[in-house]
Amino acid sequence: MRAQRPNSREKILAAAADVARESGPGSLSLEAVASRAGVSKGGLLYNFPTKAKLMQGLVEGYLRDFEQALETANGNDGGANPLAVYIKLSANDCEEKQPSASWIFSAIAEDPDFMTPIKTFKQQLFERLKGETNDLKSLLVCYVAIEGLRSMNLFDSGVLSKDERELLVASLLEIAGSPDAEQASGMQS
Amino acid sequence: MRAQRPNSREKILAAAADVARESGPGSLSLEAVASRAGVSKGGLLYNFPTKAKLMQGLVEGYLRDFEQALETANGNDGGANPLAVYIKLSANDCEEKQPSASWIFSAIAEDPDFMTPIKTFKQQLFERLKGETNDLKSLLVCYVAIEGLRSMNLFDSGVLSKDERELLVASLLEIAGSPDAEQASGMQS
């Protein structure tokens, strides 16, 4: 890969996310993104030759960031319960006021296939958690609950108060950590 | 032949849902819906004067059906645990192969405000469940988990196998069904 100015790419990606969040997922036009990023339409098309590539960039950046955050969180927590780490990380993500990934709706509207990388990522994550958690029931409940929390954040549904969210996370951590002794290295698949 | 006066509306609504599911949420055009419903574009515009009205019809129908299903389910179950009833009902919904409400993405793309009726509905539902459930922790976990299940169904993510789904639902019912057990320790076997 050539050494390019990463500045524009990132700015464009951020601008796209902003536009999607503020103007609605259906109003994500190239012109809007370009103007928001402080870049001409030609410049945008220079970085992302097509709208699909823009979306792909959004997805890849999201996945990259997520994976990285998860890795460092796991590293910081030593060999502790990976499910608990995932719960905490996700809860933190959902604590943000702005739905961080509402551009996803734009991507889906553009082409549902943009979801496949995210789907496989989640699948792998779930499989990994299955290998690292000894109680399937707890894992299922926690994983799906986190998925629910993420979805509620994405849809910006304000059903849960802050207290309730905290109580929920505490309960989930309890569920994740309660079965017998938490052992980090159980069976691997 | 009788003029299928109210019939057309339903047919159009169903066609819209089908088109959204099959052609992708971004390809929900009036022409596609009309042809799918076996109706001309003019006929469609007669029933729904604008695309926004179509979406509104979709939302209202969805909410109406949901409410009705919940009511009858609650009626059939006597005065039993409403949370358990909600869990069962939602699990059944998610058992369907086709994401029943993928038109939601179309609606969001069109205008995010279409979500507000759904949001307030969910809010009311949650408040009602809060009033009818004595253990807030169990309610939180179950409600969010169901939300997660719904979201996974909506995004058509095939992470959970059928067995896992069933195990999950059983676990949730277990959590929901301990009416007097305070301090959510109901997860252990």
Added chain:
DNA sequence: TTGACAAGACCGTCCAGACGGTACAGTAAA
């Protein structure tokens, strides 16, 4: 019973505008 007529339900066509994308000439820095 019949014929006229109004209203409702639906069809087919047309159009302005927006959008994604292309082409290309210019430019400033490294």
Added chain:
DNA sequence: TTTACTGTACCGTCTGGACGGTCTTGTCAA
């Protein structure tokens, strides 16, 4: 000179929506 853009002009396609016309049904006077 090359790289990395900017800016403008433009094209083809698609879409929502308007509009006028058509067919069907119900009503009612004669």
